[in-house]
Amino acid sequence: MTSDPYQDNRGNRDASVVNQKPPSTLKGYGTETKGHPDARTGEPYLIGDTMTGGYGTGADILHECTIAVDEGQIAVIVGPNGAGKSTAMKAVFGMLNVRQGAVRLNGEDITRLTPQARVAKGMAFVPQTSNIFTSLTVEENLEMGAFLRTDDIQGTMDQVYELFPILREKRRQAAGELSGGQRQQVAVGRALMTKPKVLMLDEPTAGVSPIVMDELFDRIIEVARTGISILMVEQNARQALEIADKGYVLVQGRNAFTDTGKALLEDPEVRRSFLGG
Numbered sequence: 001m002t003s004d005p006y007q008d009n010r011g012n013r014d015a016s017v018v019n020q021k022p023p024s025t026l027k028g029y030g031t032e033t034k035g036h037p038d039a040r041t042g043e044p045y046l047i048g049d050t051m052t053g054g055y056g057t058g059a060d061i062l063h064e065c066t067i068a069v070d071e072g073q074i075a076v077i078v079g080p081n082g083a084g085k086s087t088a089m090k091a092v093f094g095m096l097n098v099r100q101g102a103v104r105l106n107g108e109d110i111t112r113l114t115p116q117a118r119v120a121k122g123m124a125f126v127p128q129t130s131n132i133f134t135s136l137t138v139e140e141n142l143e144m145g146a147f148l149r150t151d152d153i154q155g156t157m158d159q160v161y162e163l164f165p166i167l168r169e170k171r172r173q174a175a176g177e178l179s180g181g182q183r184q185q186v187a188v189g190r191a192l193m194t195k196p197k198v199l200m201l202d203e204p205t206a207g208v209s210p211i212v213m214d215e216l217f218d219r220i221i222e223v224a225r226t227g228i229s230i231l232m233v234e235q236n237a238r239q240a241l242e243i244a245d246k247g248y249v250l251v252q253g254r255n256a257f258t259d260t261g262k263a264l265l266e267d268p269e270v271r272r273s274f275l276g277g
Ligand SMILES: Nc1ncnc2c1ncn2[C@@H]1O[C@H](COP(=O)(O)OP(=O)(O)OP(=O)(O)O)[C@@H](O)[C@H]1O
Pocket: 055, 058, 061, 079, 080, 081, 082, 083, 084, 085, 086, 087, 088, 128
């Protein structure tokens, strides 16, 4: 389909994975994928569509901002500090009232739903700050992530421990005693405990070393390959766009550039203004 805006392969989808869904230790995390974009509407799986809004009665922070992600794909939002990246994520997750525009999940208008109702629909969000319970153990953090579930969570917990083996080792330790990279693993693991269809991550690699960043990105790619959509904000723009199917550059609450990750990396203006040349 020529209308498929996501047809280009990114670095996260080498020839062996495209349309194949290879066996994975994470299989069964999400629901089965149905192909993308939606066959009827041609719309991405999750979209915050031309969102305008701000905090409370304050001035608008977002101005007709659109961010979206398709099933099993990785969409990355980059842009300068204060551009509204976190605000856009909060708007998509229902933590901010959008005055105009809409949020749709699998074709359903969820604009007025609470964050908790969105979790029940398959959305998980790891915020930029305060994303773990530091006084609880690693395992208790994971259990908290599953608070909405009534079924047996042990299988999912095993999958999280397979994805992040260090967490199994440290499962009885207070999460606050972990390193920055390990804490981010707890935060991502906690989000995965809801068995989400969409995983939203606000700067998952903040404050970690380049090696830990690479490892986290590898794990995120692994999660996406199980069919879970990833919508992610990243400061490490170049590295993040390398694994992105789709990239959004936000500036002052507006979409400045939107394209495949690869195209953005090659765009001279994007490189000069946002990627350090
Ligand atoms: N809770 C809040 N109440 C009022 N204004 C806020 C709030 N959070 C953020 N803002 C304002 O919204 C604007 C965008 O902030 P936001 O946190 O979305 O930027 P960002 O792109 O995520 O930046 P960073 O890269 O530093 O994380 C800023 O001007 C900020 O001051």
